[in-house]
Amino acid sequence: MFSLTKQLMLGLRFPAKMSLTLAPMVLLAAWLAAQASTVVGAPLAWGSFGLGLTLSAYLGISFHRSVLGGVKALRRHMINISMGELRNDIQAQGKDEFTRLLRELNNMQIGLRETVVLVQSSSSEVVQSSSEIAGGAQDLSSRVESAAAALEELAAALDQSSSVTAHTAESVAKASELALNNAVVAQRGGQVMEDVVSTMEHIQVSSSKINDIIGVIDGIAFQTNILALNAAVEAARAGEQGRGFAVVAGEVRSLAQRSATAAREIKGLISTSVGEINHGVEVVRGAGNEMQEIVTNADHVRQLMEEVARAAREQSQGIAQIGMAIQGLDQSTQANASLVEETAAAASSQQAAAIRMAAMVDEFRLPGETRSSSKVEGLDMDAFIDAHRQWKVKLREAIENHESVDTETLKRDDCCALGQWIYGDGKRRFGGSPSFVDLLSQHRDFHQVAGGVAVMINARRFSDAEDALAPGTPFSNATRNVVHVLSTVKRVGF
Structure with a gap:
């Protein structure tokens, strides 16, 4: 009986995927038929075996289709989730294990969707705030650099002014010394003028006395003449006796007349001299007064020069202190400039990280999502992102349906809408921008890698092609890179 059952099992051929499901049922039917043949006879037993085999085959095929359908549905939903498609809920009806598994998968998708929505909102806020911080930091850095340059120029000007002020103070000190010497000389000159005035006054007194003496001599001559x-x-x-005396008297008279004449002449000269002496005295007195005024002014000038010298020294010291303060401020400004540059670099890094996070979120599709406006006028960056993400779906469908792909068109980076814009209006408007050059490179790499996967599909290497679409592969990285560049351009422009 067991040999017969073995022969039946060897004679039946089932599909590979169904053998594990139907084999136990066939063995059970054969065993039941063997047991029945010992009780009711071989014909009825084999009839029961045929009926049991048919029923087992039906149940096995139904079970296989049910399991295969559940597995396919589970696989399809998991593929959608892996591609970031979170817009549609998973519909699961029934009470079997696959239905429960689909419901749990739907719950996981809902939780993931809520997390992505939260991250998307937070990333948008972080991108906006980091962009504002980066812009403010750049502006502040520019202002601090301008202030530092102005302080350097001011410090140089103050240093030059300090040198000039020090030289001026030195010159003023020398001028003050000269003014002091001039004041001393003026004082000595004033003293000399006072001595001259005193001498002239003595001469005036002596002249008066001489004039008096001349008057006496004139009186004596007059008396002698009378005598x-x-x-x-x-x-x-x-x-006749008095003739000799008369001669003597005549000579005396003549002498007296000459003495009177000489006295009158001397008196005239003395008077003239006295007048000139008086005039000289007045002139000398005036000169003395002027000299005294010069002495006073010289002393005043000396005092003023001393004050100017003192003020120049104080100004030089003040400018030196200001220069030291400016140098300290310049050092602080330089330190602030370095700190601001570090802050700007950190803000730029934060902005780049926020944009990368936003780009990661852009790989998901959510129900009712609103697309943000692009910084590049006239471009729908979200449409470009969807178009290139959709290639993973297209290639996977080609793998599942065993369809061919136009590899020549896919490998070219100038056939899609983004490529046409890149080699047209984009190159004309932003050809020199680093972001545009990066987009051009990443977009070219994406189409080359996607074309390589299409070559595998056309070569019927479906397993290799499916592995090439997995996370961490060149295709996945190329897709992520081009999405990241597009997301960056969408938020900050070129």
Whole structure:
């Protein structure tokens, strides 16, 4: 009986995927038929075996289709989730294990969707705030650099001004010393003028005395002349005896007249000299007054020069202190400039990280999502992102349906809408931008890698092609890179 059952099992051929499901049922039917043949006879037993085999085959095929359908549905939903498709809920009806598994998968998708929505909102806020911080930091860095340059120029100007002020203070000190010397000389000159005035006054007094003496001499000459005249009269009366006396009297009279004449001349000269001396005295007194005023002014100038010298020294010291303060401020400004540059770099790094996070979120599709406006006027970056993400779906469908792919068109990066814009209006508007060059490179790499997967599909290497679409592969990385560049351009422009 067991040999017969073995022969039946060897004679039946089932599909590989169904053998594990139907084999136990066939063995059970054969065993039941063997047991029945010992009880009711071989014909009825084999009839029961045929009926049992048919029923087992039906149940096995139904079970296989049910299991295969559940597995396919589970696989399809998991593929959608892996591609970021979170818009549609998973519909699961029934009470079997696959239905429960699909419901749990739907719960996981809902939780993932809520997390992605939260991350998307947070990433948008972080991108906006980091962009504002980065812009403000760049502006602040520019302002601090301008302030630092202005402080350097001010420090240089103050240093030059300090040198000029120090030189001025030195010159003023020398001028003050000269003014002091001039004041001393003026004082000595004033003293000399006072001595001259005193001498002239003494001469004036002496001249007055000489004038008095001349008056006395003139009086004596007048008296002598009278006496001589009287002597002549008396000599005339004496006659011949008084002739000698008359001669003497005449000579005395002549001498008295000459003395009077000389005295008058001397008196005239003395008077003239006294007048000139008086005038000289007045002139010398005036000169003395002027010299005294010069002395006073010289002393005043000396005082002023001392004040100017003191003010120049104080100004030089003040400018030196200001220079030291400016140098300290310049050092602080330089330190602030370095700190601001570090802050700007950190803000730029934060902005780049936020954009990368936003780009990761852009790989998911959510129900009712609103697309943000692009920084590049006239471009729908979200449409470009969807178009290139959709290639994973297209290639997977080609693998499942064993369809061919146009590899020549897929490998070219100038056939899709983004490629046409890149080699047209985009190159004309942003050809020199680093972001545009990066987009051009990443977009070219994406189409080359996607074309390589299409070559595998056309070569009927479906397993290799499916592995090439897995996470971490060149295709997955190329897709992520081009999505990241597009997301960055969408948020900050070129």
